Structure formats: structure tokens, C-alpha cells
Amino acid sequence: MKKLISLALALFMVLSMIPASAEAAYTQAPMLDGMDLPPVAERMPVEPMVEDADYLQIGTYGGELRRAADGGNWYNGKPIEEGLFRFTTEGVAEPNVAKDFDVNEDATVYTIYLREGMKWSDGVPFTAEDCVWFYNAVCLNKIDSKGIRNCHKDANGNPAVVEKVDDYTFTVTFGTPKYDFIEALTVDLKWHFAPKHIFEEMVQCIIDGKNDEALALGKAICGMEFADVGALGKETLYYFWNYPGIPTLNPYVLSTEEGKNNVKGQYYEYVRNPYYWKVDKAGQQLPYIDKIVGVTVSNVDQKLMLLLDGTTDFETVGMESIPTILESQTQINIYEWAGADWGATQIHFNLNVEDEHLKELFNNADFRQAMSICVDREELAGLLTDGWLGGGQAAPAPGQLGYSEAWATKWTEYDVAKAKALFEGCGLVMGADGFYDFADGTDLVLNIVSVADSGAADTYKVLEPYYRAAGIKCTFKDSDRSNIDNDLLANAVQVMLAPVTNIGDISIVLKPNSMVPGYATNVAWYGTMDETTATGDLLKLIELKKQLDVTASTEERTAIALQMLKLHEANQWTLAYVEAAPAYHAVNARIQNFLENGVWSDIYRDMGIAHCQCWFIAE
Structure with missing residues (x-):
């Protein structure tokens, strides 16, 4: 049977389908002008996703989003992460990288549809091959250190079978009904893909026990050495956003420029993905802001100081810091989000x-x-x-x-x-x-x-x-x-x-x-x-x-x-x-389109649900 989608989600899907006649209306950020890139219409999928939440204004391009650096990992990953599906602020799993899905009558076979013409940040086509290969080569062999997630296990603990149908379709088949697969996938695995054209040889070397060759290939990909193949797989296929040279589907990718490409260094930059596959309601390719920069701090107190003097643009703060922020009379807005922890x-x-x-x-x-x-x-x-x-x-x-x-x-x-x-x-x-x-x-x-x-x-x-x-x-x-x-x-x-x-x-x-x-x-x-x-x-x-x-x-x-x-x-x-505390976000008033009433939850990817690709700077 066709998976029933709420009226709101159905409307979202309709609005997300921009007809070919609108291609000429696509526009790009000025920083991309003059670069050796195909026209913006050719860089977009046939049906790009439209970010059209009611609270979003049509933004303007340019500027940089400044953050206090925090050594990588999820701090950089969650705000820019893109998965096959994502949760709305109402807790509904909706298509994201995926265009749509079907599920059969007994919830044992899910068919996932991708966006035709979508590309990795290096311009290489993103296809079902990237999704199927990731599961069969990386997950089943535990190359990324996580292995088979619970979302891919049936009621008896057996792994799902993932198969390619065509370039933009693949299936996930379970031995027993899996009624919550889409929701579980959105929590457990999120992306369900990796750039096969980058990692296929490296992963095969790990599978074959050719560890030295795998390590050499990993160094060639991101310019860094890894202690062993376990660390190599975990870092490049799980924490991939922390390493340069790895194509992603995210709005921003880590710079490959020396001095800007080390998330554990003094300074780093995440620059806009020229092949990003989302647009606003006016047909402007997102993101609006050109880059996210990270500046190293020596302690937690320094983060607040940098926020107050305007060096950084936003910070999640403890409530004990709020009086200091308010007394500073700086142009900083405080947003209170509900928390989800049990105390x-x-x-x-x-x-x-x-x-x-x-x-x-x-x-x-x-x-x-x-x-x-x-x-x-x-x-x-x-x-x-x-x-x-x-x-x-x-x-x-x-x-x-x-x-x-x-x-x-x-x-x-x-x-x-x-x-x-x-x-x-x-x-x-x-x-x-x-x-x-x-x-x-x-x-x-x-x-x-x-x-x-x-x-x-x-x-x-x-x-x-x-x-x-x-x-x-x-x-x-x-x-x-x-x-x-x-x-x-x-x-x-x-x-x-x-x-x-x-x-x-x-x-x-x-x-x-x-x-x-x-x-x-x-x-x-x-x-x-x-x-x-x-x-x-x-x-x-x-x-x-x-x-x-x-x-x-x-x-x-x-x-x-x-x-x-x-x-x-x-x-x-x-x-x-x-008692559990709300999450407080202190945001420079120049940042527009920040989500006012959110929920701070790992399920929502914490700051990820604020969709920073939609933020813009009003000077």
C-alpha cells in the first residue's frame, strides 16, 4: 500500500516540486559567480527541495556565520547534517534527501525514491548506488564502527536486505513487519549513504585485510594519517564532515584550503556547497550565508566573551549566563527552546x-x-x-x-x-x-x-x-x-x-x-x-x-x-x-530566520532543526 502522508506533508511535497519551466528562475550566491561551475539550473536536481516553512523570510546572500570552535564531532555535524528523512517540529518524519517512499501492505518492503539529477558537493551524481553500497559494504562489515543499526533489524534481529532498483530507487526488505522503519532510520542512521566514488577502493581494502593500502588511500582522500583502519573507517565514514576532501550533501563542506581545513586547529571554515539541492520559495539556491567559520577558544568562559564582543554570532548558553548577556546591552536575542532530557x-x-x-x-x-x-x-x-x-x-x-x-x-x-x-x-x-x-x-x-x-x-x-x-x-x-x-x-x-x-x-x-x-x-x-x-x-x-x-x-x-x-x-x-532546563540560544541580532520555538533533542539533531541553510545576515 502507499504510505499515507498527512495533508500538511502532502502539501509540502507538492510545493517541493518545481517544474522545469521554473529552472530559468534559479539564482545562485554571488560568491559562485565566475567560478568554473555549470549553470545553477544544471547543478540542481529535477525536483529540488523547497524550504518554505511559514516563519522563513526570503533571505539575501553573503557573509559568514562565526562560531567558537569546539574540536569537531557533532558540534559541527548536527547543524548541517542532511539525512534521507528528517523530523519536522511536530515530530513527523518527512522526506529530505529522499523524494518519497512507498511501503507494502505488511510493512516488510520499503521503496525509497531519490531526487533525479542530485549531485554530491564535488559535482558527481548522487544515486541509489551510494545508498545500497553504503549499507552492503560499510554497515554490514562495520567499517564505520557502528555496523547494522537497529533500524535495519527485524523483530528477530536479522538484518534487512537493501537492493538497487534503478539509479534513483532502492528497496529495504525485512523478514518481519517493520512499521517504524522510516522513523527509526531518521533516528538511527540519518544519512544511509556515502560517496561510493570516493571510498569504494578504500573500503574494499579494509574488507580484504589490506590495511596499509587502505590507510594510504585514506590519507590521499583527506590529507591526514590515521592510527589504524578502525579509526580510518569511523572518522571518514561516520564523522565525515570533520575531514577535508570528502564530498557531502550538506549545505556546507569543510574547506580544503591549508589553514582552514582542520577542525581541531586555531581556525577553520565550512564553505557553501555549490551543488546544494535546496532552494527558497523564490528559487534562490541555498544556503544564504557563504561560510561558517570556527575560532578556537581556550575555555567555556571565553565563548561567552566572544559572543558579547561580536566576534561570534551564536552560542547555546546556560541560564546563568543570561543576566550577563542582558546587562551587556548588546544586540543579542535570547531564544528559549524546550528540553527533552529527564532531568x-x-x-x-x-x-x-x-x-x-x-x-x-x-x-x-x-x-x-x-x-x-x-x-x-x-x-x-x-x-x-x-x-x-x-x-x-x-x-x-x-x-x-x-x-x-x-x-x-x-x-x-x-x-x-x-x-x-x-x-x-x-x-x-x-x-x-x-x-x-x-x-x-x-x-x-x-x-x-x-x-x-x-x-x-x-x-x-x-x-x-x-x-x-x-x-x-x-x-x-x-x-x-x-x-x-x-x-x-x-x-x-x-x-x-x-x-x-x-x-x-x-x-x-x-x-x-x-x-x-x-x-x-x-x-x-x-x-x-x-x-x-x-x-x-x-x-x-x-x-x-x-x-x-x-x-x-x-x-x-x-x-x-x-x-x-x-x-x-x-x-x-x-x-x-x-530539574531539566530549557535550552537557551544567544544569537546576534544580525542573524535572521532563526527558529524561535524549538525543542532541543538529539532526535531533532539539536541545532539541526533550526536549518542554518535558511539563515541570512541583515547588516
Whole structure:
């Protein structure tokens, strides 16, 4: 059957189809004039996508968007990322790189249609071959370090079959119904493609074990050396936007010019993609702004200083910075977006930790309750946020599925005496040094880790005295994201503070990563636990997710999701000590078309939903 699309989405698709007679009306940025390029009409697909949201003005070309550099990774990637599909601000997955899709009656075969005539940023045609090859060569062989995502697995865990139909059509076939494939794809994989003409030989060398040849080819592509083929595949095929010489479909690509092409250097530039495939309602090829520049900063405070003196144009800031911005009387607009996390200052226990003593303790609800109530949340929140936020718990916010006042306040009272009684009920024994030990005399030490520069180190300094006063000894170490990722995959992390991604999001259905063992990056929450090692309510959670995967009815899916959330409420596997905060964006008033009322969510790609290709500068 044809996938039913909402009236709004259908209208969007109609407006996105510019007839051939309008080709002559396409215009390009003046910076492209005089370059050795085909005419703009020849660089566009037959049916380009039109950015026509109601809030968007017709913009003007030129200028640069200035940012404080942050070393690459998602900081640069999310704002410019383009996937086959994307979410609207209403949470609907809509065609993006893809033009449309069909799905058969039992949701086992999806047919994806691409935009005829679309091109990579180097001018080479983008076709179904790039999508099919990426899955079969890169994903199935785990070349990009991620392998087969959950969006490509059927209810039995078997991988989908991806096949080319023609240059602009491919199919994705599952062994069992996959009702949420488009939504899951938009969360899990996003792009589902890579430039085959650039990477085919390199990837084949990795598959064939010709590592030296693969490394040489990788260096030839982006001018950089990689430690091994694992790093090569991960960096060039997953974090590809951070490397020069790699064609993309994004509105901006990293410069290849020396001194401007290193995202970890002092200065870098992302320049406009001359083959970008989107236009505004007037037929102007996007983006409006010529380039995005990054300037290195030495610390977080410097980011605010650069924003206030006009060196940079926008920054996501903490609410504690807002008075300083307002008092500066600078031309900066503050935009408040809703947050999606289940509280802030979260602590996560590895429920499948290798140490058997800790594993038993972490899976004991009384221990988690004790760790929750031994902290004075209101005092902690006041110290961490200068009184801007109050205490909170890891629970859905008002308006989110599963919210209840009882859950929002669960285990939030401050009661050290009760916490100690709970610790002792778990079999812990107070030692002569004032800290609890296990009953066999083994020291209890919680080794807490976090990502460097996440702010967790400062948080720990305020949080640790509460633990110490309750008799819990802790250590703390923060590390680079790559080191944390490796330790998580090796199940070498015991406890995480302020993890890479907080538990919660706009939908447990769309993104179960932090809420169900065995999904994607959730080693931060459940270690390497899956259905073979989970027990009790954790196993029930996995079973409900499997039931959700084979349920077609929206009402029934929502009912299952609520059951899953009830298990979280009953067990409180993750703790938060501070209420969730909105996301605040401080934006120079010269930047136009910034999304005023957004939701800060990884599902929406954080800043990505603001569509920076539509921003323009009003001097």
C-alpha cells in the first residue's frame, strides 16, 4: 500500500516540486559567480527541495556565520547534517534527501525514491548506488564502527536486505513487519549513504585485510594519517564532515584550503556547497550565508566573551549566563527552546558491571533510592545553577508521555539517616574510616567517570560531599569522548555522571537508546546487557520493546510505550538531582530566520532543526 502522508506533508511535497519551466528562475550566491561551475539550473536536481516553512523570510546572500570552535564531532555535524528523512517540529518524519517512499501492505518492503539529477558537493551524481553500497559494504562489515543499526533489524534481529532498483530507487526488505522503519532510520542512521566514488577502493581494502593500502588511500582522500583502519573507517565514514576532501550533501563542506581545513586547529571554515539541492520559495539556491567559520577558544568562559564582543554570532548558553548577556546591552536575542532530557545532573549505574559486588548493589532499588535521597537537591541545584533551577528526578517533564507528579518527585526527599538505613539493608557495613564496605570486608568505591569539558568535573566537586557524608567513597575521572566510548564498549565503566547523552528524549518509541538494554549507545546506562543477560523488569522492558516493534496500531504502540515507562518509574534505574532546563540560544541580532520555538533533542539533531541553510545576515 502507499504510505499515507498527512495533508500538511502532502502539501509540502507538492510545493517541493518545481517544474522545469521554473529552472530559468534559479539564482545562485554571488560568491559562485565566475567560478568554473555549470549553470545553477544544471547543478540542481529535477525536483529540488523547497524550504518554505511559514516563519522563513526570503533571505539575501553573503557573509559568514562565526562560531567558537569546539574540536569537531557533532558540534559541527548536527547543524548541517542532511539525512534521507528528517523530523519536522511536530515530530513527523518527512522526506529530505529522499523524494518519497512507498511501503507494502505488511510493512516488510520499503521503496525509497531519490531526487533525479542530485549531485554530491564535488559535482558527481548522487544515486541509489551510494545508498545500497553504503549499507552492503560499510554497515554490514562495520567499517564505520557502528555496523547494522537497529533500524535495519527485524523483530528477530536479522538484518534487512537493501537492493538497487534503478539509479534513483532502492528497496529495504525485512523478514518481519517493520512499521517504524522510516522513523527509526531518521533516528538511527540519518544519512544511509556515502560517496561510493570516493571510498569504494578504500573500503574494499579494509574488507580484504589490506590495511596499509587502505590507510594510504585514506590519507590521499583527506590529507591526514590515521592510527589504524578502525579509526580510518569511523572518522571518514561516520564523522565525515570533520575531514577535508570528502564530498557531502550538506549545505556546507569543510574547506580544503591549508589553514582552514582542520577542525581541531586555531581556525577553520565550512564553505557553501555549490551543488546544494535546496532552494527558497523564490528559487534562490541555498544556503544564504557563504561560510561558517570556527575560532578556537581556550575555555567555556571565553565563548561567552566572544559572543558579547561580536566576534561570534551564536552560542547555546546556560541560564546563568543570561543576566550577563542582558546587562551587556548588546544586540543579542535570547531564544528559549524546550528540553527533552529527564532531568539534569544525572548519575547512571552500569547495571551489567563486571564486578559482582557492584552488579548486585546497582540492581538493588534500595541502593539507588539511598543514592538519591542522600543528596539535598535544592541546595545542590542552587549551588550549581545560582538558583535558576530547582531539584528534580530522572522522569518525563510535564507534557511528555508518561509524566506524573509522583514520578517527578520520587525519591527526592533529603534524608541521610534513611539513606544509611537503606545502605545497611543492602548488606553494607560501616568501616572504621567512616565509609561503607561490603559485608566480606571489601571496600566499596564508586569509580565515576564522565566526558572531559562536559562540566561534570565541577558538578562532581559539589556532589561528592553529599555522598561522603552518607558514607559512600567515590573517585572521579574525566576523559576524551573517544576514550569513554572505548571503555563503555569494553564494559569498563562503573558509574557515569553527566553522560554523553542524558536519559530521556521526546519519545521512548522513536529513540529507546537510553531506555532499553541492548540498543545502540546505551552501554552508558546498562553496560553490555542485552536479552541474554537481563532479568526481572529489565527483561520485561526488552520484551515490551520487541512487542512494540511488531505492533502496527498507533494506539496500541502508545499503550506499550506507557507500560515501558511505568517500569522505569517503578525502578528508577537512573537518577537525576536537578530539574531539566530549557535550552537557551544567544544569537546576534544580525542573524535572521532563526527558529524561535524549538525543542532541543538529539532526535531533532539539536541545532539541526533550526536549518542554518535558511539563515541570512541583515547588516
